[in-house]
Amino acid sequence: GAVVSQHPSWVICKSGTSVKIECRSLDFQATTMFWYRQFPKQSLMLMATSNEGSKATYEQGVEKDKFLINHASLTLSTLTVTSAHPEDSSFYICSAVRTASSYNEQFFGPGTRLTVL
Amino acid sequence: DAKTTQPNSMESNEEEPVHLPCNHSTISGTDYIHWYRQLPSQGPEYVIHGLTSNVNNRMASLAIAEDRKSSTLILHRATLRDAAVYYCILRRGQGAQKLVFGQGTRLTINP
Numbered sequence: 604g605a606v607v608s609q610h611p612s613w614v615i616c617k618s619g620t621s622v623k624i625e626c627r628s629l630d631f632q633a634t635t636m637f638w639y640r641q642f643p644k645q646s647l648m649l650m651a652t653s654n655e656g657s658k659a660t661y662e663q664g665v666e667k668d669k670f671l672i673n674h675a676s677l678t679l680s681t682l683t684v685t686s687a688h689p690e691d692s693s694f695y696i697c698s699a700v701r702t703a704s705s706y707n708e709q710f711f712g713p714g715t716r717l718t719v720l
Numbered sequence: 721d722a723k724t725t726q727p728n729s730m731e732s733n734e735e736e737p738v739h740l741p742c743n744h745s746t747i748s749g750t751d752y753i754h755w756y757r758q759l760p761s762q763g764p765e766y767v768i769h770g771l772t773s774n775v776n777n778r779m780a781s782l783a784i785a786e787d788r789k790s791s792t793l794i795l796h797r798a799t800l801r802d803a804a805v806y807y808c809i810l811r812r813g814q815g816a817q818k819l820v821f822g823q824g825t826r827l828t829i830n831p
Contacts, residue, residue: 711763
């Protein structure tokens with residue numbers, strides 16, 4: 604099956620610093636990737652759609668200057684949380700759409716737990 | 721996006737079948753019905769999807785009502801490893817469309 608990895612799996616940072624989270628499709632190419640955020644006991648909330656070689660599309664209410672997304676290659680998308688604050692502490696999950704699939708199957712990464720002190 | 725409605729929680733016993741219902745009364749003709757599950761502290765995992773006909777795979781079966789306004793995910797013989805939150809999601813067409821997650825059903829399996 605298709606594998607999506609995220610790095611790091613968890614990170615703790617101080618308030619005001621920036622944190623970069625990587626999402627990689629290990630054995631397939633992904634033109635499109637998605638970033639989600641999940642707070643404890645809640646469902647996944649879509650943050651943005653990341654398309655290779657173009658600007659990300661952000662969902663309503665998500666600050667594009669705070670959550671920087673770069674999709675520089677067909678196997679890598681990064682999410683940078685700039686000037687992180689405690690309220691940004693959450694579980695961040697990415698997913699990747701397998702380009703070669705006729706059905707456009709979507710595979711999820713294992714998530715990155717961010718804690719901002 | 722068409723909305724789905726699922727029970728907040730369900731409980732079953734190990735080695736028994738589990739039927740997880742999902743209502744989607746506003747489904748459109750091009751909406752595919754997807755099921756994903758999420759184990760604690762992990763990303764969601766694909767379970768099954770279908771359009772009109774019932775579907776079977778190694779993980780589960782998907783029974784779709786004739787009017788497509790509801791569907792049921794069937795785990796034929798639940799194990800403790802099936803304890804998870806199960807999400808029923810509609811996705812329009814076969815393009816690389818985003819998935820919009822609802823609250824899902826938290827399934828507890830008793831030993």
